[in-house]
Every structure is written in C-alpha cells, then in structure tokens.
Amino acid sequence: MRIGELAHQAGVSTRALRYYEEQGLLTSERTPSGQRTYPESAVERVRLIQQFFTAGLPSRTILQLLPCVDTGHASPKAFELLASERNRITAAMADLAAARDALDRMIDIANHPTPEHCPALREPAWAPYNAADATTAPGPTAALVASATLITR
Amino acid sequence: MRIGELAHQAGVSTRALRYYEEQGLLTSERTPSGQRTYPESAVERVRLIQQFFTAGLPSRTILQLLPCVDTGHASPKAFELLASERNRITAAMADLAAARDALDRMIDIANHPTPEHCPALREPAWAPYNAADATTAPGPTAALVASATLITR
DNA sequence: CTTGCCTTTGACGTCAATGTGAGGTTTTAG
DNA sequence: CTAAAACCTCACATTGACGTCAAAGGCAAG
Numbered sequence: 001m002r003i004g005e006l007a008h009q010a011g012v013s014t015r016a017l018r019y020y021e022e023q024g025l026l027t028s029e030r031t032p033s034g035q036r037t038y039p040e041s042a043v044e045r046v047r048l049i050q051q052f053f054t055a056g057l058p059s060r061t062i063l064q065l066l067p068c069v070d071t072g073h074a075s076p077k078a079f080e081l082l083a084s085e086r087n088r089i090t091a092a093m094a095d096l097a098a099a100r101d102a103l104d105r106m107i108d109i110a111n112h113p114t115p116e117h118c119p120a121l122r123e124p125a126w127a128p129y130n131a132a133d134a135t136t137a138p139g140p141t142a143a144l145v146a147s148a149t150l151i152t153r
Numbered sequence: 154m155r156i157g158e159l160a161h162q163a164g165v166s167t168r169a170l171r172y173y174e175e176q177g178l179l180t181s182e183r184t185p186s187g188q189r190t191y192p193e194s195a196v197e198r199v200r201l202i203q204q205f206f207t208a209g210l211p212s213r214t215i216l217q218l219l220p221c222v223d224t225g226h227a228s229p230k231a232f233e234l235l236a237s238e239r240n241r242i243t244a245a246m247a248d249l250a251a252a253r254d255a256l257d258r259m260i261d262i263a264n265h266p267t268p269e270h271c272p273a274l275r276e277p278a279w280a281p282y283n284a285a286d287a288t289t290a291p292g293p294t295a296a297l298v299a300s301a302t303l304i305t306r
Numbered sequence: 307c308t309t310g311c312c313t314t315t316g317a318c319g320t321c322a323a324t325g326t327g328a329g330g331t332t333t334t335a336g
Numbered sequence: 337c338t339a340a341a342a343c344c345t346c347a348c349a350t351t352g353a354c355g356t357c358a359a360a361g362g363c364a365a366g
Contacts, residue, residue, distance in 0.1 A: 002333095004342060014343085015324060023323095033332055035343055048255065055252030058322075065259070074263035082260055089253045093246055099208030100242045102201065106218070107235050110227035157312065167313085168354060176353095186362055188313055211352075 001038045003028075010046035017046065023059040025049050025066060055089055154191045156181075163199035170199065176212040178202050178219060208242055 007014045020026040021036075026045065028036035048069070052062045064081055068074045074082060160167045173179040174189075179198065181189035201222070205215045217234055221227045227235060 002343075013324075015326085018345095019322095019324065031332090033343090034345095035332070051248070051252050051255060053323080054248045056249075057252070068259060068263060072262050074259070079260075079263060082256055082263070086253055086256045086260070089249050089256070093249045093253075095204070095207045096209075096242050096246045096249070099204050099210070100239055100246075102204060103235055103239045103242070106221060106227070107232075107239070109225050110221065110232060110235070155313075166354075168356085171315090172354060184362090186313090187315095188362075206353075 001040065001042070003036045003038070006038050006042055006046065009043045010050070012046060012050060020046070020049060020059075024063050025059060056092065057085060061085065154193065154195070156189045156191070159191045159195055159199065162196045163203070165199060165203060173199070173202055173212075177216050178212060209245060210238060214238060 001009075003014050003017055007017055010017075017026065017036075021028060026042065026049065028038055028042075031037055049062060049066075052065070053059075057065075061081065064078060065085075068078045068082070154162075156167050156170055160170055163170075170179060170189075174181060179195065179202065181191055181195075184190055202215060202219075205218070206212075210218075214234065217231060218238075221231045221235070
C-alpha cells in the first residue's frame, strides 16, 4: 500500500503521513525507487495517531506512548505519562462540559418567554437546535439555571 | 481597577486582556493618561471569555456570542451559532472520551498480569493512577476490552 | 526628585500540525 | 511510447492566542 492509498483509507492527507513519519510516529518500507510502502495495519495505526492528535496530545507525547502500544508494556515513566494524559483529558472534558453549560444557559435565556429581555418571540417555530446529543450528558436540552449570573452588563 | 489587577483576579495575563480588547471581546474606560480601567464585572466577563477559549471557540465566534450574553437575546443567526457550537463541543467531548478509552485500554494492557506481554511486574505498588475522575464517566478505571486491536505490530 | 513598579503601543517570536507550491522522478493507463 | 497521475524532497506559509522585548510615559512613596 502506497501513501495515497493509506491516506485515503485513514482519512488524512499524505502531508500528514509524511509528517508523522518525520516525527517518528509512523514507519514505512521503501521501494527501490524510494516510494513509501505500508502494511494494512498502518491504517489502524494512523487512526490511533489521529485519535490522539484530536484529543490534543502533542506529537512528542504520542511518540512516547506508541512504543507502549506496540509492546504492550509500559515503563514506569510511560505509565506516569499515560495517567497524566488521562487526567488532562478528563479535565478537558470538564472544561468542555462547563462551556457547554454556559451555552445552554444562553440558549435557555434567549429562548425563555419572558418579555423583559426577550424580543426573541419573532422566531417562527424553533428548529430543534440539536439532534444527536446523548453522547455523554443525557440532559434534555439545557440547564435551568438562574440567568442573573450571565447578564454582565 | 487597572489591567494588572484584573489580570490577577481573572487569572490571565495582561497581554491576553489587551488581546481580548483588540478582538473586541472586552471594553475598557481610559484614565486621562490613557490607562485602562475596568469595572468589577469585568472579572466575570473575562472568566467567561476564557471558558469559551478553553472550549476551543475562536475569538471571532466568541465575538458573535458575547452581545447575545449582554442583551439576553439571540438573533436567529446567533441562535444557529449557539446550537452549532454546542454540537461541536459535544463532538469534541466524544473524541476526548474515545481517546481516553484508548488510554484506558493501554493502561489495562500494561497493567494486566499476563506474562506474555507483561514484564511490567517489576513495578512496586501501583500508585492509583487516577483520583478525581467522576466528571462524566463513572467507569471504575479502565474498559475491559480485548487487547488484540491495540497490538499493531 | 528619584526610585521602582505599572502601564502604554508596537512589533516580532512561538508552537504545532498541517497547506501549498516548486521542481523533479516513478508508476500507471491507454 | 506517452501523457496523466502519483510520488519524492525541500522549504516557505498559515493559523491563533498569546509571549516577549523595546522604548516610553504614569504614579505612588521616600
């Protein structure tokens, strides 16, 4: 499998794949003419790398983690890294949840039919502004929190 | 309140505050000599801005959202933005959860007392590699998923 | 007045994961 | 054989939220 194929199957650009290789995250065989060749398993590997990138892990950290994936063994230092990154992610999820709650409050306020700060009654029928949701929070739509804390000015 | 005080109370740098102002996210009065002055309420506002930045919203988007916070009213376009950002955040949380699950699988594998790929028995007593967790997933520690999918090579 | 800390504007630096093009070789399809 | 498509390396550009330094002015205390 050459680089274009891998890029297609893994859903990334060829530039990204060369970058991963440059960072030591991905290896490749070379044909006599110098073109990269990958095994099928590379697709899964690239997807894993992408997952880590998406989660905000920097390439240097991923580089330290991948050997642990390959060997199934984690040195104490790698283990510490594993744990701290897990905590980072958990904290990031909490931050996201907090921001989402803030947005929910704004949505509630904008949607709340109280005339004092709601000339938003011109709206026709509300498109159900969300459809696929039940990922983490099963909450119906938005938190029912007092609005005072949001009205800054 | 001058800029240093606000920066301290809101937990950001003065550079960030000037940047926020430059982006139109934050306003300030000026003393005759040109120094910025803020009301107490600016602390909360900066915290909200920071919360949005932390959640990955770009400044341009925050700029569109803030007036909605101020007036308590959302135009249809702002409402759409609110909803789409909410969905973005939810998706990001799912991505984080997936990456965390991957880390959990790695932790499990590294920790699993099977000799085939586990010379990790040299470890003394495991520090409970996580403490504050129950943010979203009440899961005990790590998923108990088959290891085959992880062993790439 | 002067010492020291805070503030001002302006502008360049950073970091990281790519995008983008140049200029050239290899593979593939007809 | 030939043209298109895919690949190669090298290297500069991008994006965004700041960091950082420079040169200067403001403001309280001694």
